Amino acid sequence: MIAAMRSELIKLSRRTSMIGTGLATIAIAGLGTVVPYLTDTSGGGGPLARTSGATGPAALATASGSVQGVVDVSKLLGVVVLVLAALAVTNEYTYGTLKNSLVRHPDRPSLLRGKIAAIALNATALAVLAVVAGFVVSLIAGSINGTDMSAWTSAAGLGEIASALGAVLVSNLTFACLGVTLGVLLRSPALAVGIGLGWILIGEQLVGSLTSFSDWLPGQLVSGLGSGTTDIGLASGLIGVTVWIVGLVLIATAVFTTRDLDT
Amino acid sequence: MTHSTHSDPSAISTDGLTKTYGATTVVDDLTVRVPTGSITGFIGRNGAGKTTTLRMLLGLVTPTSGTATVLGEPITAPNRYLPSVGALIEGPAFHPALSARDNLRVLTRVGRLDDRRIDDVLDIVRLTDRADDRFRSYSLGMKQRLGLAAALLPAPTLLVLDEPTNGLDPPGIADMRELLVDLAADGTTVLVSSHLLAEVELICRHLLVIESGRLLYQGPVEGLTDSHEHRVVLAAENPSDHERLANLYRANGLLVDRRRDNTLLVEAPEGGSARLNLIAAVAGITLERLESETTSLESAVLELTHHTEGVFS
Numbered sequence: 342m343i344a345a346m347r348s349e350l351i352k353l354s355r356r357t358s359m360i361g362t363g364l365a366t367i368a369i370a371g372l373g374t375v376v377p378y379l380t381d382t383s384g385g386g387g388p389l390a391r392t393s394g395a396t397g398p399a400a401l402a403t404a405s406g407s408v409q410g411v412v413d414v415s416k417l418l419g420v421v422v423l424v425l426a427a428l429a430v431t432n433e434y435t436y437g438t439l440k441n442s443l444v445r446h447p448d449r450p451s452l453l454r455g456k457i458a459a460i461a462l463n464a465t466a467l468a469v470l471a472v473v474a475g476f477v478v479s480l481i482a483g484s485i486n487g488t489d490m491s492a493w494t495s496a497a498g499l500g501e502i503a504s505a506l507g508a509v510l511v512s513n514l515t516f517a518c519l520g521v522t523l524g525v526l527l528r529s530p531a532l533a534v535g536i537g538l539g540w541i542l543i544g545e546q547l548v549g550s551l552t553s554f555s556d557w558l559p560g561q562l563v564s565g566l567g568s569g570t571t572d573i574g575l576a577s578g579l580i581g582v583t584v585w586i587v588g589l590v591l592i593a594t595a596v597f598t599t600r601d602l603d604t
Numbered sequence: 605m606t607h608s609t610h611s612d613p614s615a616i617s618t619d620g621l622t623k624t625y626g627a628t629t630v631v632d633d634l635t636v637r638v639p640t641g642s643i644t645g646f647i648g649r650n651g652a653g654k655t656t657t658l659r660m661l662l663g664l665v666t667p668t669s670g671t672a673t674v675l676g677e678p679i680t681a682p683n684r685y686l687p688s689v690g691a692l693i694e695g696p697a698f699h700p701a702l703s704a705r706d707n708l709r710v711l712t713r714v715g716r717l718d719d720r721r722i723d724d725v726l727d728i729v730r731l732t733d734r735a736d737d738r739f740r741s742y743s744l745g746m747k748q749r750l751g752l753a754a755a756l757l758p759a760p761t762l763l764v765l766d767e768p769t770n771g772l773d774p775p776g777i778a779d780m781r782e783l784l785v786d787l788a789a790d791g792t793t794v795l796v797s798s799h800l801l802a803e804v805e806l807i808c809r810h811l812l813v814i815e816s817g818r819l820l821y822q823g824p825v826e827g828l829t830d831s832h833e834h835r836v837v838l839a840a841e842n843p844s845d846h847e848r849l850a851n852l853y854r855a856n857g858l859l860v861d862r863r864r865d866n867t868l869l870v871e872a873p874e875g876g877s878a879r880l881n882l883i884a885a886v887a888g889i890t891l892e893r894l895e896s897e898t899t900s901l902e903s904a905v906l907e908l909t910h911h912t913e914g915v916f917s
Binding site: 344345347348351352355357358432436437438440441442443444445446447448452455601602603 | 662664693695697698700701702713714716757
């Protein structure tokens with residue numbers, strides 16, 4: 342698995358890929374921080390990040406003020422990772438490079454685990470980048486506004502930063518697994534990305550309006566964990582996310598291992 | 605599916621290998637042997653089942669039925685033999701945004717190979733100068749050479765190449781030919797799939813011919829080319845004698861064709877040239893030309909496939 346992961350990291354560390362995902366993450370984290378600050382919308386306390394219901398300029402002065410905006414857009418940050426993961430898998434089919442890898446590394450489950458591990462590393466780096474970007478944007482906004490930011494460096498403030506990182510990381514990892522699974526199942530970049538985005542941005546809302554378990558759908562679950570828009574507790578939410586990640590990886594592994602590579 | 609057959613001297617051995625997709629049988633009860641250390645040509649027209657067969661041998665596609673071994677190991681355990689196999693299947697496939705060197709590094713890492721091997725293979729295929737250029741900037745011939753470099757990374761004992769000369773210019777084809785011959789001389793078994801029969805004839809000593817997934821011929825190249833009637837091309841010193849000469853040969857039970865280049869083509873038994881000369885001499889006809897016509901692989905294969913469904917596309 343380590344060999345496969347090291348191989349995958351070469352592909353993921355392409356300059357265009359890193360710049361693209363990095364800029365998208367910074368943009369989303371920055372906007373997620375600035376827009377609520379400017380519009381002063383109301384919000385609730387989420388289990389992973391928020392300790393205060395304060396919003397807008399007042400929110401900046403709270404312990405979670407440095408990262409609150411990032412947590413609120415964790416689902417959108419996850420979408421970037423979903424696209425990255427889906428393309429990482431489907432490009433192998435599009436370019437025909439998967440056959441080369443399988444000839445050199447015929448242990449298919451190991452090859453897929455290595456690929457997922459590399460994507461997870463990338464997703465982790467993007468989560469850190471998102472929190473850092475959110476923090477910097479908050480810092481700039483607070484400085485301009487003359488906000489008292491002393492709460493950020495308190496124990497509670499540091500805890501909020503750690504929680505925010507956890508929330509974004511959980512979101513990114515869940516979406517990474519979703520992207521990998523869609524990639525393996527569909528093998529087409531356009532289909533995998535299109536269906537993934539369609540499901541996260543539209544499908545879950547539609548299904549949620551018709552069913553009573555919408556909070557347990559992957560996008561809603563990771564988003565709710567961070568932003569507090571769900572009644573599911575932290576422990577239950579993390580269990581739910583774990584079930585999704587394990588389930589998605591098992592599906593991808595089963596298909597990847599047994600399907601002929603005949604194209 | 606099968607057990608290891610270490611006593612089998614064949615580098616590749618299949619028994620009743622079959623692959624079906626729905627109602628379509630792509631490879632049909634294929635039983636072949638590829639001798640160790642040989643350059644074996646794997647020929648058949650497009651869609652004959654060559655690539656599917658190669659994919660089964662490389663563990664990429666699961667056979668519907670039948671068994672096979674590669675380097676003495678069953679194809680159900682590709683991890684046992686693939687470390688010693690290099691392959692170029694259905695053209696060179698690489699990440700367009702990565703350089704040649706990085707593309708090869710992807711493979712050395714995933715295959716736990718020594719990165720120093722990269723420079724060796726780039727040198728072999730003469731791509732060292734362009735090693736750090738992106739794959740997408742390569743010409744078709746350069747891409748093909750990089751594909752060969754990737755196949756050579758593990759210093760394989762078995763090299764499986766699917767249409768390796770596609771996109772190569774004449775010097776590139778000659779280089780490829782020379783390389784394959786050198787590899788075989790060093791003990792590497794080469795299985796090369798191609799529809800360029802003239803190329804196959806130049807380098808291969810052993811042949812597998814399939815059509816519609818079925819085996820038509822396996823054995824030495826000479827076994828196919830020599831199995832046809834021996835042909836002799838001859839011309840009289842005086843072309844006006846051709847009509848009389850043709851009648852004489854026909855009277856002796858031989859098949860004769862007059863050709864557009866004002867020669868006669870006579871189908872005669874092996875070593876029949878002396879008899880043809882004698883018949884002409886007895887009739888007082890002097891022959892200006894008398895030579896055996898070699899049956900090319902192309903014509904032999906065309907004739908073979910004509911007996912089935914058609915000719916190569």
